Amino acid sequence: DQQVKQNSPSLSVQEGRISILNCDYTNSMFDYFLWYKKYPAEGPTFLISISSIKDKNEDGRFTVFLNKSAKHLSLHIVPSQPGDSAVYFCAAYSGGGADGLTFGKGTHLIIQP
Amino acid sequence: SQTIHQWPATLVQPVGSPLSLECTVEGTSNPNLYWYRQAAGRGLQLLFYSVGIGQISSEVPQNLSASRPQDRQFILSSKKLLLSDSGFYLCALQRGSSYNEQFFGPGTRLTVL
Numbered sequence: 001d002q003q004v005k006q007n008s009p010s011l012s013v014q015e016g017r018i019s020i021l022n023c024d025y026t027n028s029m030f031d032y033f034l035w036y037k038k039y040p041a042e043g044p045t046f047l048i049s050i051s052s053i054k055d056k057n058e059d060g061r062f063t064v065f066l067n068k069s070a071k072h073l074s075l076h077i078v079p080s081q082p083g084d085s086a087v088y089f090c091a092a093y094s095g096g097g098a099d100g101l102t103f104g105k106g107t108h109l110i111i112q113p
Numbered sequence: 114s115q116t117i118h119q120w121p122a123t124l125v126q127p128v129g130s131p132l133s134l135e136c137t138v139e140g141t142s143n144p145n146l147y148w149y150r151q152a153a154g155r156g157l158q159l160l161f162y163s164v165g166i167g168q169i170s171s172e173v174p175q176n177l178s179a180s181r182p183q184d185r186q187f188i189l190s191s192k193k194l195l196l197s198d199s200g201f202y203l204c205a206l207q208r209g210s211s212y213n214e215q216f217f218g219p220g221t222r223l224t225v226l
Contacts, residue, residue, distance in 0.1 A: 006156075036217075041201075041220070045217070046215070046216060046217075049213060093213060099162070100172065100205075101215055
């Protein structure tokens with residue numbers, strides 16, 4: 001049973017527009033959520049995170065929104081740039097311990113010129 | 114800031130051969146360390162985590178094992194590789210159990226033939 005779901009395997013967005021990547025989770029014990037960006041043959045790079053006590057966190061062009069009642073989070077990238085083309089992983093965590101992250105399968109974002 | 118090294122970067126091994134992947138970290142002490150695997154078409158799956166020297170927790174049953182002989186060294190091993198062990202292996206660290214973000218190394222691409 002997949003506890004973190006990214007239902008869009010790929011997403012194509014025009015350069016300069018907004019990219020919105022979605023993620024759903026089923027485990028109500030998750031209280032911390034992270035987004036990672038990954039290029040081929042490289043390790044994931046941490047982008048942004050949000051605690052369950054917040055509904056929004058912003059860092060430059062990246063904003064993560066959390067809707068706890070819907071068990072849904074999204075990553076907004078504005079404006080989208082060519083270097084944003086990568087696979088984006090949503091991850092969730094029950095904080096306060098050493099447990100590993102539970103990842104979604106990823107969404108391949110393609111920024112078109 | 115912390116740095117994660119993984120060795121080797123790529124590896125091609127025959128079925129039934131042994132495996133040893135090494136992860137070393139710098140810039141932090143007593144981190145939590147993790148091994149993840151990304152198989153083709155799948156997200157990242159947690160394999161093992163360690164909160165200290167000699168302390169290993171396994172998330173999924175498999176023919177792999179992990180060891181932590183030193184504070185900043187984490188090793189993934191197998192006595193006999195299977196075809197299904199092919200994938201991209203990632204080492205990650207968390208600065209401590211009171212932190213939430215995990216940071217990933219560059220990964221090792223393992224192909225079992």
